[in-house]
Amino acid sequence: MDRSRSARLRRVLVAAVAAVLGAVVLVPGTAAAAGTGVITGYGGKCVDVAGANTANGTKVQLWTCNGTGAQSWTVGTDGTIRALGKCLDVSGGSTADGAKVQLWDCNGTGAQQWVANAARDIVNPQANKCLDATGPSSADGTPLQIWSCGGGANQKWTVPGGGGGGGGSGFVVSEAQFNQMFPNRNSFYTYAGLTNAMTKYPAFATTGSDTVKRQEAAAFLANVSHETGGLVYIHEINTANWPTYCDWSQPYGCPAGQSAYHGRGPIQLSWNFNYKAAGDALGVDLLNNPDLVATNASISWQTGLWYWMTGTGNAGTTSHNAMVNGQGFGTTIRAINSIECNGGNPAQVQSRVNLYNQFVAVLGVPAGGNLTC
Missing domain, CATH: 2.80.10.50 (Trefoil (Acidic Fibroblast Growth Factor, subunit A))
Structure with missing residues (x-):
């Protein structure tokens, strides 16, 4: 992120x-x-x-x-x-x-x-x-x-x-479909952790028609897959970048250390101010304990859903609203990583789109329009 x-x-x-x-x-x-x-x-x-x-x-x-x-x-x-x-x-x-x-x-x-x-x-x-x-x-x-x-x-x-989970929780992606989407996933990224995290954001993948619900779930999981190499990586793999995510202009600074706020989890949460905001929203002290995003499966998934449901980036809307209101998958890319849009990195955009197309096929729904940004 x-x-x-x-x-x-x-x-x-x-x-x-x-x-x-x-x-x-x-x-x-x-x-x-x-x-x-x-x-x-x-x-x-x-x-x-x-x-x-x-x-x-x-x-x-x-x-x-x-x-x-x-x-x-x-x-x-x-x-x-x-x-x-x-x-x-x-x-x-x-x-x-x-x-x-x-x-x-x-x-x-x-x-x-x-x-x-x-x-x-x-x-x-x-x-x-x-x-x-x-x-x-x-x-x-x-x-x-x-x-x-x-x-x-x-x-x-x-x-x-x-x-309490799988189909019974109301999640439109079954555990079998989840495993099909992520055949090589790290064992840390559990289905149970995701469905547990969803209790924090009950509107996720439960809003609109059955098709829209599945499209939103596919869009979230496609972006997550792109960010983590198919739910393989927990930490940002480029360790050289780790010290760059501390904004000392924030009044709370970086109490966990200069290199403590690198990308972690399904949405690769990064920067001290994002750890602070996510922690405040979730009721967890992520500013002082950022590694909870890499050690607690539910908290890790919660940070991904937190950004999906509340973060707008340069899109002017959240990824959730983009999918629910028919703005299309491309708007979620702009909300998550706008640097890739407008020709900034078309290969990365296409990677996300390809994953989205794969996942809607698993869930048996059309992809809809406006797939790129």
Whole structure:
């Protein structure tokens, strides 16, 4: 980003809580809600059975997604969540904050009942508390617990079968399509991190017709792909440029250091004033901790969406508005890197357009007009 982008009772209880919470999955008897796959959460990590152990009481934790059976969960139509033939269970049937979550023989008790809602919480109705990453931490081995629902990122989950993410979150790009678009992506750039970040900007790819929603998603991801070499690079690869992104005329200076504000993340956020503005908007101190954009997947995606939804560059409008109002993909290029426009770098413009054309094809919609700037 350049400087220009400044039993029955239990069933009744579960169903009642589901109604209150606006639940969309895990309600007993709702067969369409069932699914098998990974459950992703804080920091883009997967819900994991420690050591793939099947003993009663085995810790359930966060761990880097690895495709093993220890991370394959079946969301049951009976309100259970199962892995390795056993159930996700609240230790001792406790309803207290901090009660640990474990693997246990399925027994039909309230300690093994779960409701996922449209807000991406996974709630134990018996305790009326949320599945929570302890700490909060996203480190490998972080144990899961139940805690009073507070809306934090450490309580947001993507559940197979439609709850809280993928198609269930309303995002017009499925995880399979995302992987198709980015076959060589860095594991840091997770789909879960993106869908988590989207909760900050709910208008993104949800405004207008279905075609417009998909065009906007494709436009964002095309620009992101161009900026990061297909979601490969996290940091700006030209390290010689790193010291050039500190504007000492700003009253807050560059507290993290002269070279701390180089391009990072999906939109390659750069300059101290952009880190300050993005951090203020997102409620994160990025001025003093710029490397959060390179170490926290959700925050990293949030910075990309922050600029997409609020930054205008030299376009006179945001990229979001350009796509929603029919100004075309070319206007998003001008908002993100106007230096490439007006013949400044036609090869770079064409690279973005080519990616956009590829991605709208994946999503099955036309590209629309005004593709270049």
